[in-house]
Amino acid sequence: MLHRMFRTAPFKKSRAHLLSGITEITEDDRKWLYSELEDYLKDDSVQSMAGFIQHGNVTTLQHSLRVAEASLALDRALGSRSDRHTLAVSALLHDYYLYDWHGRSLKYCNHGFTHPEAAMQNAVRHFNVSKDIRDAIRTHMWPLTLLHIPKSREAAILCAADKYCSLTETLFCRKRKG
Ligand SMILES: [Fe+2]
Numbered sequence: 001m002l003h004r005m006f007r008t009a010p011f012k013k014s015r016a017h018l019l020s021g022i023t024e025i026t027e028d029d030r031k032w033l034y035s036e037l038e039d040y041l042k043d044d045s046v047q048s049m050a051g052f053i054q055h056g057n058v059t060t061l062q063h064s065l066r067v068a069e070a071s072l073a074l075d076r077a078l079g080s081r082s083d084r085h086t087l088a089v090s091a092l093l094h095d096y097y098l099y100d101w102h103g104r105s106l107k108y109c110n111h112g113f114t115h116p117e118a119a120m121q122n123a124v125r126h127f128n129v130s131k132d133i134r135d136a137i138r139t140h141m142w143p144l145t146l147l148h149i150p151k152s153r154e155a156a157i158l159c160a161a162d163k164y165c166s167l168t169e170t171l172f173c174r175k176r177k178g
């Protein structure tokens, strides 16, 4: 049921589907993903990500689920045989920093550099995640975070899937004015 409840909205413009062949999840993988993430998705702190905007009109929870779907699709397309549990949980929690970074507050001017560490610390505090998941979360913004380089296949796939989803959400999911 969860895989239907959280079905992510398709991007509206066709240009957003340039890479759809390798970023579109199969129905079986989607069912597996939402069953694997069921306990996390029931958690109030994970649900609170639905209250923060990530890019355009996409919430942080929607973005994280898109990244999780794209990560699994990319893993399948590349035949990289990642650890799918690590990939799914890392993707869901990669932006688990739990604040709204928009607005003009100077407090968040370094958000791009600092949020992977904040997300990782929350993931450890709330879910005691494995070292592989911690490393994937911490390195997802590379090359912006120069010294935190993705070193596992799961971390590399998450890093690529996040770039793809962030770009398409920024370009094609903008808020309407007026
Ligand atoms: Fe991020």
Ligand SMILES: [Fe+2]
Residues within 6 Å of the ligand: 063, 067, 094, 095, 162, 166
């Ligand atoms: Fe992200």
